[in-house]
Amino acid sequence: MVFTDVADTDQLDDILHATYPLLREIKYVITVDRKIIRENVALLENAEVALLPPFSGG
């Protein structure tokens, strides 16, 4: 998905929660450009954001 005019990850999280309410019930971490973030981060152009559920490799 491509988003425009999203300033930071908190704003993106709000948009996603409004669009997909069931996300509130799911545990995930947010990554920006393949790094896990723990607090709000400004999003630059072409930032790659992902929501990752708990890992279960191995």
Added chain:
Amino acid sequence: MQQIFCEGAISPLFIAEVIQKYSGDAKIGAYNIFIGQIRADVINQQVVSSIAYTAYKEMALEKMQGIRSEIFNKYPVIEMEVHHSIGSVAAGEICLFVLAASAHRKAAMEACNEIVERVKSELPIWGKECFVEEGYQWKTNH
């Protein structure tokens, strides 16, 4: 960036080949290897027949590169290998192979253990446990 993913199960022959590959390096005095295999777990009377692995590959490879350099800084290891399946792996087949080699056994054992723990907790890989009958559940790591 070093590849860690292989499509489907890891064959025992491949593991033998990796050990063979290092046999010429006489600085190595110890290997510790971990082999993870799919269990036919029973969950609510349903039997797991396979696990289908998916991954956020680019991030996993970047993260693995970081882990690799941290391991080499922390332990006197000479070589390390990590191979993880992607796609479907049946019960009884191998899905993870980790090897650490060092001059003496302690470094290999400690490094191998730390690599396995970190592969399971830090790499963005997900396992979908598929049942014999039908349906699935997402695996959780403890």
